[in-house]
Amino acid sequence: MKVEVNGRFEDYRTVWMKDSIVHMIDQLQLPYKFTVHRSEDHRKTAAAIKNMVVRGAPAIGATSAYAMAQAACEFPGGDFLSFLRHMEAAKKLLEETRPTAHDLAYAADSMMRELKKAASVKEAKKQLTAAAAKYADDSAERCRMIGVSGAGLIKDGARILTHCNAGALGCVDYGTALSPIRYANDRGKKLFVYVDETRPRCQGSKLTAWELTQERIDYVVIADNAAGYFMKKGDVDLVIVGADRVTANGDVVNKIGTYEKAVLAKENGIPFYVAAPKSTIDARLRTGDAVEIEERSGDEVLYAWGEADGAIRKVRIAPEGAKARNPGFDITPARYVTKIITEEGAYSPREAVKAIR
Amino acid sequence: MKVEVNGRFEDYRTVWMKDSIVHMIDQLQLPYKFTVHRSEDHRKTAAAIKNMVVRGAPAIGATSAYAMAQAACEFPGGDFLSFLRHMEAAKKLLEETRPTAHDLAYAADSMMRELKKAASVKEAKKQLTAAAAKYADDSAERCRMIGVSGAGLIKDGARILTHCNAGALGCVDYGTALSPIRYANDRGKKLFVYVDETRPRCQGSKLTAWELTQERIDYVVIADNAAGYFMKKGDVDLVIVGADRVTANGDVVNKIGTYEKAVLAKENGIPFYVAAPKSTIDARLRTGDAVEIEERSGDEVLYAWGEADGAIRKVRIAPEGAKARNPGFDITPARYVTKIITEEGAYSPREAVKAIR
Numbered sequence: 001m002k003v004e005v006n007g008r009f010e011d012y013r014t015v016w017m018k019d020s021i022v023h024m025i026d027q028l029q030l031p032y033k034f035t036v037h038r039s040e041d042h043r044k045t046a047a048a049i050k051n052m053v054v055r056g057a058p059a060i061g062a063t064s065a066y067a068m069a070q071a072a073c074e075f076p077g078g079d080f081l082s083f084l085r086h087m088e089a090a091k092k093l094l095e096e097t098r099p100t101a102h103d104l105a106y107a108a109d110s111m112m113r114e115l116k117k118a119a120s121v122k123e124a125k126k127q128l129t130a131a132a133a134k135y136a137d138d139s140a141e142r143c144r145m146i147g148v149s150g151a152g153l154i155k156d157g158a159r160i161l162t163h164c165n166a167g168a169l170g171c172v173d174y175g176t177a178l179s180p181i182r183y184a185n186d187r188g189k190k191l192f193v194y195v196d197e198t199r200p201r202c203q204g205s206k207l208t209a210w211e212l213t214q215e216r217i218d219y220v221v222i223a224d225n226a227a228g229y230f231m232k233k234g235d236v237d238l239v240i241v242g243a244d245r246v247t248a249n250g251d252v253v254n255k256i257g258t259y260e261k262a263v264l265a266k267e268n269g270i271p272f273y274v275a276a277p278k279s280t281i282d283a284r285l286r287t288g289d290a291v292e293i294e295e296r297s298g299d300e301v302l303y304a305w306g307e308a309d310g311a312i313r314k315v316r317i318a319p320e321g322a323k324a325r326n327p328g329f330d331i332t333p334a335r336y337v338t339k340i341i342t343e344e345g346a347y348s349p350r351e352a353v354k355a356i357r
Numbered sequence: 358m359k360v361e362v363n364g365r366f367e368d369y370r371t372v373w374m375k376d377s378i379v380h381m382i383d384q385l386q387l388p389y390k391f392t393v394h395r396s397e398d399h400r401k402t403a404a405a406i407k408n409m410v411v412r413g414a415p416a417i418g419a420t421s422a423y424a425m426a427q428a429a430c431e432f433p434g435g436d437f438l439s440f441l442r443h444m445e446a447a448k449k450l451l452e453e454t455r456p457t458a459h460d461l462a463y464a465a466d467s468m469m470r471e472l473k474k475a476a477s478v479k480e481a482k483k484q485l486t487a488a489a490a491k492y493a494d495d496s497a498e499r500c501r502m503i504g505v506s507g508a509g510l511i512k513d514g515a516r517i518l519t520h521c522n523a524g525a526l527g528c529v530d531y532g533t534a535l536s537p538i539r540y541a542n543d544r545g546k547k548l549f550v551y552v553d554e555t556r557p558r559c560q561g562s563k564l565t566a567w568e569l570t571q572e573r574i575d576y577v578v579i580a581d582n583a584a585g586y587f588m589k590k591g592d593v594d595l596v597i598v599g600a601d602r603v604t605a606n607g608d609v610v611n612k613i614g615t616y617e618k619a620v621l622a623k624e625n626g627i628p629f630y631v632a633a634p635k636s637t638i639d640a641r642l643r644t645g646d647a648v649e650i651e652e653r654s655g656d657e658v659l660y661a662w663g664e665a666d667g668a669i670r671k672v673r674i675a676p677e678g679a680k681a682r683n684p685g686f687d688i689t690p691a692r693y694v695t696k697i698i699t700e701e702g703a704y705s706p707r708e709a710v711k712a713i714r
Contacts, residue, residue, distance in 0.1 A: 031675065031676035031679075032673075032677075194682075197556065197658060197674070197675075198582070199554065199556055199580040199581060199582055200580045200582075202675075205658070205659070205674050205675040205679070206674060206675065209675050209676050209679045213676050213678070213679065219680070220655075220680050220682045221655075221658055221675050221679055221680070221681040221682075222681065222682050222683070223556040223581070223613060223614070223658055223683070224580070224581050224614075225555070225556055225581050225612075225613045225614025225617060225687075226613050226614070226683070226684055227617070228614075228616045228617035228620065228687065229613060229616060229650075229684050229687040230682075232616060232688075255582075256580060256582045256583050257580070257581075257582025257585075259585045259586060259589060260582060260584070260585035260621060263585065263620060263624050264617060264620055264621075267620050267624075298577075298578075301578050301579065301580055302562070302578060303663065304661035304663055304672060305672070306660065306672025306673050306674040307672060307673045307674075308671060308673065313665055313670065313672050315661060315662070315663025315665045315672055316389075316663050316664045316665065317554070317559050317563060317661060317662070317663040318388060318554075318559075318562040318563065318566050318578050319388035319389075319563075319566050319570050320388075320389075321570070322388075322562070322566050322570065322578055323576070323578070324577055324579065325551075325577045325579050325587075326579070326580065326583070327583055327586050330583075330585065330586040330589075
């Protein structure tokens with residue numbers, strides 16, 4: 001992704017490894033300050049995942065792969081059995097950082113499989129370093145291809161609504177929902193994006209707005225309450241969002257508020273696209289109703305976090321003692337989804353599930 | 358309305374006058390601190406309206422009536438012509454505080470009509486003081502009657518969603534959307550309220566939550582994004598909101614986000630009620646499309662205001678230089694509205710407009 005640093009555009013990934021040091025764009029400081037967080041060893045990398053310096057399923061998958069490569073390189077001796085135990089401990093440490101993150105465990109598992117192919121500790125260190133780099137490259141490439149798949153759906157002059165951050169910052173690069181937008185913008189199409197602020201965590205106003213600023217794509221932030229207003233006015237040509245999971249019948253599990261936007265899009269005859277890599281499709285689950293929805297801390301609703309006087313502050317926006325409910329995700333039934341855009345093409349929800357079989 | 362002060366419940370109105378001093382619940386300090394703002398003269402009362410110590414159409418209408426009574430009492434001499442000029446100046450000062458507030462000008466106008474009936478300055482002072490008190494009493498009574506009209510629609514055990522603050526704080530007392538809820542609660546019905554936080558100004562999490570806390574009505578604050586989630590889950594029995602204006606065809610102009618909730622209610626088979634005094638129905642406007650929607654400052658979206666360390670602070674929740682759009686209201690077509698609840702009864706949108714003719 002493009003990042004403007006001291007007036008010059010530079011190309012960044014969300015996470016990368018150089019000389020055994022894992023580098024991450026520090027998302028805790030965004031959109032206020034662009035800094036790169038450096039983790040010298042796998043424990044620090046695990047801590048960075050836990051503290052949400054890096055977030056978003058594909059991004060923490062790649063970070064976890066890099067952390068496993070770091071752990072391998074940190075091992076001092078040559079005894080393969082001790083090495084294996086060391087690596088199992090590293091994997092456990094990583095898995096405990098974000099227990100519900102499927103990509104994180106998946107990446108650590110594939111590194112373990114890679115490791116077991118090696119003939120020696122020395123060889124394993126080399127192979128894991130290469131495998132982690134390949135994991136990140138493949139992940140980025142899948143997102144780039146989502147952009148290619150979705151390009152035809154975004155016409156010159158399109159006015160697009162997006163919800164939450166399904167951008168490069170949640171992936172290794174390119175993003176999911178933002179990938180077709182980037183692709184179209186790079187090819188000179190003129191675009192305008194309505195960015196839902198996405199309460200309670202404001203990933204829209206904080207992260208998506210930051211990414212679009214960097215890419216010089218025209219946008220406005222709107223209150224989540226205003227999305228329907230602009231749709232009804234005829235100011236939105238299409239909606240595009242990411243997905244945390246897609247079930248066998250094409251239901252989409254994504255950030256809270258996605259369902260509201262999907263219903264409003266349908267009501268106003270606006271296409272509603274979901275951009276997600278094939279790995280998001282979970283054919284073991286028959287419908288979205290089988291997915292348990294994480295209920296997060298009510299404090300995210302009762303407080304707001306933002307910048308004042310150069311520091312990030314927490315302010316209370318409700319009465320003392322108020323209670324809140326805070327479901328993190330919702331389920332959008334397949335009938336509201338026009339197409340699911342994957343790295344292999346854009347399909348109707350039912351076709352998408354068949355296509356991955 | 359009930360307010361808990363030092364552990365005891367006391368009965369308050371949003372605004373009242375005693376010994377020529379206008380008292381207002383200071384809404385700039387809510388929900389953090391309950392204080393009563395005192396205005397000794399009509400200029401200070403006008404300033405309190407301008408600074409939004411008091412807000413909400415019926416509440417500022419009554420405040421404006423009280424300010425006119427204050428202005429009358431402040432006049433020193435006995436010359437009726439000078440008195441009239443003094444009163445015209447007071448009316449102008451009031452009208453300039455919130456230029457788009459219809460109730461404010463309406464109240465000042467009725468005070469002027471009252472004044473012209475008086476035979477002397479002395480008599481006018483007496484009459485205006487009585488007329489302002491009557492204006493506030495009538496306004497409160499209309500809201501109380503909305504509660505009576507809507508009572509039958511709220512069953513024991515009802516789970517209610519509301520948006521913004523259509524409570525006692527926006528009126529002289531009782532509220533509009535909150536009036537039937539108060540009435541049902543007072544009669545011992547067990548209720549549960551989902552309070553939309555109502556970004557960008559958070560009147561839900563700040564004011565409605567505060568009122569429900571005082572009334573000991575069970576509630577949770579939710580992100581506006583979560584309303585659809587709870588509706589789809591079957592956790593919401595009815596939605597009730599206020600209105601800024603109702604047009605001749607039954608379209609409802611109200612706080613941004615109302616349209617989204619109405620569409621979601623219809624999609625999920627949930628009744629959607631609008632509570633508003635008859636004076637809100639503007640039969641001169643054929644449909645909602647004729648209403649110009651106020652676009653407010655984007656800063657309301659790009660910043661949040663809340664309490665930290667005992668002070669109210671402003672924090673930035675978007676990148677520096679980000680732009681926002683901030684429509685303050687939206688239009689809900691009549692077909693999404695189940696009933697309009699007025700002080701004279703609950704009607705279908707079309708019937709409501711006929712009923713006022």
